[in-house]
Amino acid sequence: xxxxxxxxxxxxxxxxxxxxxxxxxxxxxxxxxxxxxxxxxxxxxxxxxxxxxxxxxxxxxxxxxxxxxxxxxxxxxxxxxxxxxxxxxxxxxxxxxxxxxxxxxxxxxxxxxxxxxxxxxxxxxxxxxxxxxxxxxxxxxxxxxxxxxxxxxxxxxxxxxxxxxxxxxxxxxxxxxxxxxxxxxxxxxxxxxxxxxxxxxxxxxxxxxxxxxxxxxxxxxxxxxxxxxxxxxxxxxxxxxxxxxxxxxxxxxxxxxxxxxx
Ligand code: ADP
Numbered sequence: 372x373x374x375x376x377x378x379x380x381x382x383x384x385x386x387x388x389x390x391x392x393x394x395x396x397x398x399x400x401x402x403x404x405x406x407x408x409x410x411x412x413x414x415x416x417x418x419x420x421x422x423x424x425x426x427x428x429x430x431x432x433x434x435x436x437x438x439x440x441x442x443x444x445x446x447x448x449x450x451x452x453x454x455x456x457x458x459x460x461x462x463x464x465x466x467x468x469x470x471x472x473x474x475x476x477x478x479x480x481x482x483x484x485x486x487x488x489x490x491x492x493x494x495x496x497x498x499x500x501x502x503x504x505x506x507x508x509x510x511x512x513x514x515x516x517x518x519x520x521x522x523x524x525x526x527x528x529x530x531x532x533x534x535x536x537x538x539x540x541x542x543x544x545x546x547x548x549x550x551x552x553x554x555x556x557x558x559x560x561x562x563x564x565x566x567x568x569x570x571x572x573x574x575x576x577x578x579x580x581x582x583x584x585x586x587x588x589x590x591x592x593x594x595x596x597x598x599x600x601x602x603x604x605x606x607x608x609x610x611x612x613x614x615x616x617x618x619x620x621x622x623x624x625x626x627x628x629x630x631x632x633x
Contacts (some may be wrong), residue, residue, distance in 0.1 A: 376400040412576040416459055416591070420452035455588070462592040465523065466575070469599040476517035476603040480630045483513050483546050483555075486522060490544055494529050501538040507545040512553055513630040516604045524600035527593040528557045528620045534587040536561030536617070553629050556621040563614040572610065573598040604628060 376397045384390040427445045431437050487509055494504045514521065532542045540560040547554050564572070564579060571577045576591040578584040584591060601608055605625055612618035 409575060412591075413459075413463065416576075417456060420455045423452045424449050455585075455590075458588060459590045459592075462590045462596060465596055466592060466599065469520075469596065469603070472603075474603065475605075476520055476600070478515045479518055481514040481516055481518045481521055484509050484632075486518075486525065487544055487546055489522070490525055490529050493526060494533055494542060494544075497530055497533045498542070502533060502536055503541045505541060505543040507543045509546050510548045510553075511632045512546075512548055513632055514553065514604075514624060515628050515630045516624075517600075520600045520603065524597045524622070525555060525557075527597050528622075531589075531593060531620075532557045532559035532561065532618070534589065535559065535583075540617075548629075551626045553624040554621050555624075556619055558617065558619040560617040563616050563618055564610070564612040565614055566612075569610050569612065573608070 374397070375395060376399075378394045378396045380392045380394075381389050382392060427449050431442070431445060434441070487506060491504055491506050494502075498504060529542070529544065536542060536559045542560075543558045545554075545556045545558075547556075562583075568577075568579045573594045575595040577594075578589070578591050583589075597608065601622060605628065607623045609621040609623065610618065611621075
């Protein structure tokens with residue numbers, strides 16, 4: 372149920388009377404709540420790695436001469452936490468640039484065959500041979516849009532597919548024309564998503580399984596970035612998923628975002 376939030380104020384009207392003014396600030400209140408939650412989430416995400424790094428540094432500082440073995444053991448763990456903070460800050464900057472930028476993306480011709488190939492190479496790098504990466508269809512059409520933004524949005528979908536698919540699974544990339552529209556899709560044979568989570572996936576920091584997301588280097592912001600980039604390209608995201616069978620994330624582009632290949 373949506374509650375209405377009112378701001379009520381009593382102001383002098385004339386020498387004997389006062390006026391009661393009430394304003395509906397439901398929307399403002401909601402925005403403030405979302406903002407507060409966001410700041411709390413960011414702080415929490417940064418505090419955990421900082422605590423871990425601080426703890427290791429304290430232990431090292433307490434030793435007169437740290438054993439090489441101890442240093443060798445601590446350094447990679449500290450580096451991992453630093454990397455986690457770096458990914459988070461990078462994603463936050465990307466989100467803020469997208470939110471503060473103009474409503475529509477710049478238009479350049481994006482070579483889809485080249486982009487799909489780059490995404491495949493990147494997927495192979497992330498997978499390290501643990502998955503089968505397949506380039507499926509690549510129809511003859513390109514996109515009008517911002518190449519960097521589209522690369523980052525599609526890249527997020529691909530890295531999710533790798534991260535949420537157990538070893539031995541398959542990941543497939545397709546670019547197809549369908550009734551005058553263009554559809555880019557990433558299908559995986561991974562852990563899948565229960566239906567009740569699907570509507571909330573693009574919320575900032577929404578995760579089905581916190582531990583699993585963090586454990587694989589997730590910031591919880593990937594799909595929020597995807598949502599913003601797609602809005603700027605008037606594109607739509609479709610998610611089909613079945614628990615323990617896999618997921619397909621498809622991005623639909625209108626005809627006016629399609630460009631010839633020649
Ligand atoms: P994260 O950094 O946690 O992956 P995202 O915004 O990219 O954040 O995704 C939000 C959540 O959606 C993830 O935490 C995960 O639970 C779920 N998710 C995204 N992609 C997939 C996928 N291909 N398979 C299963 N779950 C996924």
